[in-house]
Amino acid sequence: MSGQWDIYATHLPVLAAVVDNSQGPVLEHGVGYYSTPLLHALCAGTERRIVSVNGDPLWFERFRNYARPWHEFRLAAMPEDAPDLLDVEWGAVLIDGACLERAPWLKALWAADRARFIVVHDTEIPTSYDYTPVLSKFSYRYDAKMRVPWTSVVSRHATVQWLERCL
Amino acid sequence: MDNGECDLWSTHLPVLAACVANTEGPVLELGCGHYSTRLLHALCGPGLRPARRLVTCDTDPSWLRKFAHLRTSWHEMVARADVEPYTHAAWALIFVDEAPAGHRIGVIRALRQCGRLWVINNTEPPVTDGRKAYRYDEILPDFPHRFDYKRYPSTWTSVLSDVPLPSWLEGLV
Numbered sequence: 001m002s003g004q005w006d007i008y009a010t011h012l013p014v015l016a017a018v019v020d021n022s023q024g025p026v027l028e029h030g031v032g033y034y035s036t037p038l039l040h041a042l043c044a045g046t047e048r049r050i051v052s053v054n055g056d057p058l059w060f061e062r063f064r065n066y067a068r069p070w071h072e073f074r075l076a077a078m079p080e081d082a083p084d085l086l087d088v089e090w091g092a093v094l095i096d097g098a099c100l101e102r103a104p105w106l107k108a109l110w111a112a113d114r115a116r117f118i119v120v121h122d123t124e125i126p127t128s129y130d131y132t133p134v135l136s137k138f139s140y141r142y143d144a145k146m147r148v149p150w151t152s153v154v155s156r157h158a159t160v161q162w163l164e165r166c167l
Numbered sequence: 168m169d170n171g172e173c174d175l176w177s178t179h180l181p182v183l184a185a186c187v188a189n190t191e192g193p194v195l196e197l198g199c200g201h202y203s204t205r206l207l208h209a210l211c212g213p214g215l216r217p218a219r220r221l222v223t224c225d226t227d228p229s230w231l232r233k234f235a236h237l238r239t240s241w242h243e244m245v246a247r248a249d250v251e252p253y254t255h256a257a258w259a260l261i262f263v264d265e266a267p268a269g270h271r272i273g274v275i276r277a278l279r280q281c282g283r284l285w286v287i288n289n290t291e292p293p294v295t296d297g298r299k300a301y302r303y304d305e306i307l308p309d310f311p312h313r314f315d316y317k318r319y320p321s322t323w324t325s326v327l328s329d330v331p332l333p334s335w336l337e338g339l340v
Contacts, residue, residue, distance in 0.1 A: 005201050006174040012202075013209035020188050021214035033172040034180075037318065037340075041181035044335045045189035065340050146205075166212020 010147035022091040025049035030097025079108035086112040103130040124150040178319040193220035198265025264288040291323040
């Protein structure tokens, strides 16, 4: 039994479903006490490649013990700090980093057109994080509204409505 | 309630998710919760693959009602203390996190031969005032293979099996 969902954890079922229903490497933008252990655990069994990106070195240090040959940590605030990451064919991406970093990463990933599914946290207020201009460009979008903050999943080429069946 | 990192009720999520994602077949959840029930539903649901059978059992009907909207053809929600009906199935994974605390070893005994992989919450050493009366020491040593997930010192989660556990579990932090 448990109490209530921590507002910082509302994206976990969506994130787990997307990662478990996708293949290929995983990009985590914004490390955190909920997402990083979960993604690490979901990828551990098959040593699926995961790259965790964050712009704050002090915050980053708290998660260094998760580093493995298959779990890489990259200090990069903006996409131009790690341009090679935009060339990777990501199976799943999480956007949940620092406020001012989110839209630039989302825009860069849309432009690169290499990510199959992108999980975006905190989408309940359209104007927050400057999400709206770029989210509206994606062909497919599913909003998980069971808990606030909301979590959205977007894709340029793959339908995401299947999420309704497991959330 | 948190430990400075995350809600203490959520500490089992990483190891539970990893075990579900790396197994196939039906899952039995003994004791529903805001974190585990929704996570298991997400991982067992028919996303881009066929659904896995998921049964959530709880001794408290009021708790189950919180998750009634998750009931589907592949996710059964059952209010009962007696697990005998589930002793006739072969479960790929059984998750134990129910109340009352003293009930747990009874259901583990009853289902002992039915689960291939067990994920059992709150396996940290008992506190001295006896509040955590799980009495796990009476049953868990029967399992030949055990991994303790101790990422959160106050609340351990253990993975147990009669068959050798995958080596990647040791890499979880």
